[in-house]
Amino acid sequence: MRPEVRAFVADGPLPGWDASEEEIDRRARRLDAIPKPVTGEETRALVLCFGPDDCYGVAWTLLHLIETGPNPVLTSQPAPTADEWHRRLYDRALGL
DSSP: OOOOHHHHTTTTTTOTTSOOOOHHHHHHHHHSSOOOSSOOOHHHHHGGOOOOOOGGGGGHHHHHHHHTSSSSSSSSSOTTTSSSHHHHHHHHTOOO
């Protein structure tokens, strides 16, 4: 796994809307530093980084980055209780 991905993943899930502007900007910069496309190993790590909401659009950037890697990332349908990002990734991989 490349160092840029390791650094992003090490920070854990994206923060929610209540995070400071500095924290959101820092996470966005780390995400933007990841070269595309990502590998299968990297997608499996990145898919664990979605947070409780869209993090002011940063979650969309994460979703698009994950989609540059091998698909499908999620090979089984997410549970009904899964977050919207996992459901979106799954649905988009199926072309829904």
